Every structure is written in structure tokens, then in C-alpha cells.
Amino acid sequence: MIITHTLSDGTVEELSTDDxxxxxAADIxxxxxxxxxQRIEALLQLQDPTALRAVVWIFRRREQADLKFDDFDxxxxxxxxxARITRPEIEDALSNLMLQAISSKSEDTQIDLLAPHLRKLAQDPADVDAALDGLGKGHLVKRRQDSED
Structure with a gap:
């Protein structure tokens, strides 16, 4: 997951939870x-202010070892x-959805419901379409594009 932090001078800093x-992570x-x-990741996806602040805090603490979470704002x-999700996270979400949907034969419908949410959270919304192509579900992208025209 990527946390973007726009600094007061307008510079955008990207902090990856992969780093x-x-x-x-245990300190967070x-x-x-x-x-x-897993709960913290879910809170980040919901743009929870405490979870977002915790990630930025932990990166700041690398430079200022005595920085206390309660003092950081x-x-x-x-x-x-x-908070934005990366392509591997998009691929994981879609793969998990596919595994859950196989037994119900409703994967296309479930992907159609999940894809807009993934696009909204994605660091690069085009990654959602690329991940769908990778899963053999590129026809859903074409169907979405056709309905927008």
C-alpha cells in the first residue's frame, strides 16, 4: 500500500508499507x-486518520528515534x-475474489462490483484493467468501456 503525504510546500511524498x-509494522x-x-491495512483502505498517521509516524521515527506516536500529528x-493500493494488492484482491466466486459461478458479477472500488483505491487505476487481463477477465474491461461510450 502506498500512503501519499502532501507536504506543506506541495511536495508529494510516497511511503510504501512494503518498505x-x-x-x-509491530510498532504500528x-x-x-x-x-x-490485516486490520490496519483495512483501516488504511478506509482512509482512517489514525492508521494513516501511524504509517507516516513510523517513517518519521526513522529520522527522529524519540518521536512518540501520541505527540505526532x-x-x-x-x-x-x-492510501492507495498497488498492482500486486489489486491482483491479490481479484485472485481471492475469483477463488471465493468459483463455487457460486458468479465471478464476473462479483468482479463488476469490486472493480470500481479497486479503481478508486488504486495508485494507478489502469492497474485494475491490467490485473483483470492477467486473470483472463479482460472482457469485463471491454464491457465496461463499451457501456461508457
Missing amino acids: LTARE EAAMGGSQW IPGWRRRLK
């Missing part, structure tokens, strides 16, 4: 009251922080 160490879990990492967080 966290296991210890840093502890700062978030013991939440498990980001004014204007709503316009300055965004």
Missing part, C-alpha cells in the same frame, strides 16, 4: 492499540494523506 520492517500495531496488521490530514 516497513517487521519491527516497524502497538500504537494502534494492538490491532493486527498531521494538520489537514484529510486533504494531505491518501
Whole structure:
């Protein structure tokens, strides 16, 4: 997951949760009251201010070792922080959906429902279409494009 942080000078900083160490992830879990990492990822997708702040805090703590989570804040967080998912995360979500939908034979319908959400969260919305192509579901992209015309 990529957290974009627009600094006060307008510079956009990208922080990837893939760059966290296991210890840093555990420190985020502890700062978030013991939440498990899967819950934190879900909160990030929901643009939760505490989860977003925790990720930025842990990166800042690399430069300022004594920085306490309770003392760290980001004014204007709503316009300055965004969580976005990466292509591998999109592929994982679609693969999991396919596995769950196989038994019900409704994967196209479920993908049609999930794809707009994935596009909204994606760092690059085109990654959703590429991931669908990779799963052999490129016809859903064509169908969506045809309905927009």
C-alpha cells in the first residue's frame, strides 16, 4: 500500500508499507492499540486518520528515534494523506475474489462490483484493467468501456 503525504510546500511524498520492517509494522500495531496488521491495512483502505498517521509516524521515527506516536500529528490530514493500493494488492484482491466466486459461478458479477472500488483505491487505476487481463477477465474491461461510450 502506498500512503501519499502532501507536504506543506506541495511536495508529494510516497511511503510504501512494503518498505516497513517487521519491527516497524509491530510498532504500528502497538500504537494502534494492538490491532493486527490485516486490520490496519483495512483501516488504511478506509482512509482512517489514525492508521494513516501511524504509517507516516513510523517513517518519521526513522529520522527522529524519540518521536512518540501520541505527540505526532498531521494538520489537514484529510486533504494531505491518501492510501492507495498497488498492482500486486489489486491482483491479490481479484485472485481471492475469483477463488471465493468459483463455487457460486458468479465471478464476473462479483468482479463488476469490486472493480470500481479497486479503481478508486488504486495508485494507478489502469492497474485494475491490467490485473483483470492477467486473470483472463479482460472482457469485463471491454464491457465496461463499451457501456461508457
